[in-house]
Amino acid sequence: MNQILKGIYDAILEGERENTKKQVQAALEQGVEARTILDKMIEAMGEVGRLFEEGEYFVPEMLISARSMQEGLGVLKPHLAEADVKAVGKVVAGTVKGDLHDIGKNLVVMMLEGGGFEVVDLGCDVSPEQFVQAVKETGAQIVAMSALLTTTMPNMKVTIDALKEAGLRDKVKVMVGGAPLNAQYAEQIGADGYSPDAPGAVRLAKSLL
Ligand code: B1M
Numbered sequence: 001m002n003q004i005l006k007g008i009y010d011a012i013l014e015g016e017r018e019n020t021k022k023q024v025q026a027a028l029e030q031g032v033e034a035r036t037i038l039d040k041m042i043e044a045m046g047e048v049g050r051l052f053e054e055g056e057y058f059v060p061e062m063l064i065s066a067r068s069m070q071e072g073l074g075v076l077k078p079h080l081a082e083a084d085v086k087a088v089g090k091v092v093a094g095t096v097k098g099d100l101h102d103i104g105k106n107l108v109v110m111m112l113e114g115g116g117f118e119v120v121d122l123g124c125d126v127s128p129e130q131f132v133q134a135v136k137e138t139g140a141q142i143v144a145m146s147a148l149l150t151t152t153m154p155n156m157k158v159t160i161d162a163l164k165e166a167g168l169r170d171k172v173k174v175m176v177g178g179a180p181l182n183a184q185y186a187e188q189i190g191a192d193g194y195s196p197d198a199p200g201a202v203r204l205a206k207s208l209l
């Protein structure tokens with residue numbers, strides 16, 4: 001098992017999309033738990049970040065690693081679903097304005113869907129106006145925002161303020177997450193909840209309803 005997980009880790013680091021897909025598929029066929037594979041993939045992205053910080057990787061390397069991760073996630077997705085849960089609510093999700101990081105958000109979306117939520121995924125670089133419009137159109141009970149950059153985190157508060165201005169703040173719960181955030185920041189900007197990871201986001205969403 002260690003061998004195959006190492007193969008997935010290396011394929012992501014090297015940005016080998018096809019190989020990542022193949023290795024994830026092989027791991028599943030060998031009976032490796034989807035969550036174990038996911039943890040290894042997240043670990044690989046952490047290493048990509050470290051290499052970027054140290055100046056060994058540049059944006060193109062980060063990008064091809066991210067694409068490999070996305071390919072692997074596509075294979076993993078059906079296996080991450082929880083089997084025993086009913087539709088529990090509607091969520092509008094997105095990465096905030098100015099932020100193009102969507103792997104973490106995609107994971108949260110997958111896990112929420114797996115947890116029985118209907119998710120309207122707005123993608124990345126989502127403006128406050130787009131969040132507001134989506135809540136109006138879908139009647140979602142939860143807004144889920146992700147941010148990976150310290151420079152884009154403030155757009156979460158801008159979005160919360162836009163929801164207030166549109167008279168929607170009392171009608172939706174707001175949950176936030178992303179590597180630079182913590183619970184204290186979430187409270188400070190007036191969010192209803194924060195989760196450090198995707199499985200926690202599902203528990204949080206359920207508790208908010
Ligand atoms: Co960028 N990047 N990046 N990047 N990138 C980081 C975030 C960085 C920490 C790298 C570094 O310096 N070590 C750094 C940010 C520094 C900072 O803000 N202080 C950084 C930078 C600087 C940049 C650029 C500015 C680089 C440049 O152009 N000079 C640029 C910005 C572009 C933009 O957004 N406008 C940029 C670009 C990119 C790529 C496009 C190349 C690519 C993204 C591709 C994509 O997402 N499609 C990329 C990548 C891949 C990364 C790293 C390496 C990996 C991010 C990732 O996907 N992690 C990242 C370094 C790192 O994080 N170690 C880095 C895996 C993912 C599963 O984790 O997203 O944290 P994460 O999600 C977690 C939790 O946070 C949580 O659940 C997930 C797992 O369970 N979570 C939630 C996330 N959202 C949640 C929402 C919730 C609940 C939980 O509720 C709603």
